[in-house]
Amino acid sequence: MPTRWISRLLPAATHTRPTEWSRAAIGVSLGTLLSVWVCSLFFGLPIAMHLIGPLGASAVLLFAVSSGALAQPWSIIGGYCCATLVSLAVAHFFGRNLDSACLAVGLALIVMCLLRCLHPPAGALALLVVLADPDSANLGWGLLAPVMLAAACMLLAALVYNNLTRVRYPKKPAEPSPVASTPQVAGDPGIKAEDLQKALEQMDAFIDVTPEDLEELIRASEHYARRRSVGEVLAQAR
Structure with missing residues (x-):
């Protein structure tokens, strides 16, 4: 402890x-x-x-x-x-x-x-x-x-x-979440910026991050997770 x-x-x-x-x-x-x-x-x-x-x-x-x-x-x-x-x-x-x-x-x-x-x-x-x-x-x-x-x-x-210096400022206004380019699991509605906004509000604390940033991070994490999963499958198939 x-x-x-x-x-x-x-x-x-x-x-x-x-x-x-x-x-x-x-x-x-x-x-x-x-x-x-x-x-x-x-x-x-x-x-x-x-x-x-x-x-x-x-x-x-x-x-x-x-x-x-x-x-x-x-x-x-x-x-x-x-x-x-x-x-x-x-x-x-x-x-x-x-x-x-x-x-x-x-x-x-x-x-x-x-x-x-x-x-x-x-x-x-x-x-x-x-x-x-x-x-x-x-x-x-x-x-x-x-x-x-x-x-x-x-x-x-x-x-x-x-x-x-190629750093976008100010932050781009929120836009509707694009439709996922990869098929989703049945029954999985996917996470959108509005869902993250409600989650941030429920935390009831000062958090210096926007729902759009969180959504982008989640999408990137899903991308790398899929790549890792494919790599593991290919390694097992060898």
Whole structure:
């Protein structure tokens, strides 16, 4: 039992190649640099640097795990907007202190879930907006402008860089499941995206994967399973 519990703490195997790590790393660096640089041109370097933490975290999502549900365009734009507005409202009514910052990040999470734009780096942004440096605090509600400008620049960088490096972004909208090209076992209705969606809802937890990704993974697994089965049959026939 202790061994099994300890094994859960170990990292899972990585299914990406070092070339993909390098591609993502370059994108993260360029995206963060572009966002901070453009923001500094319009609002000054101190304000831009104040936002660099959440922007760096967003860059990891948008460039390294761009297929995830938390890395899609609406997630970063909606998440940053929600976190900023909620935090500015909390700071206005309750002041700028640690208690207010913790309240802001919790409220921002609820709003992001309601609007389906959950984006983890926006939680860090909520804390920074409440516990802002003097330059950022002096902007008041105007702080929304540099935040959204930086988010838009990060999204633009991800759109351009990912697609130029042959990584499709954003995620393609869901389409009806194609009819299976191979005959199915009698009585087996097959698994579709809508079935996986219901299964994800039943799990009642935050899972950063789309039903379409799961369906594609299942189809690929079935393909390799059929190839393995055919290979085993041929080996036995020899």
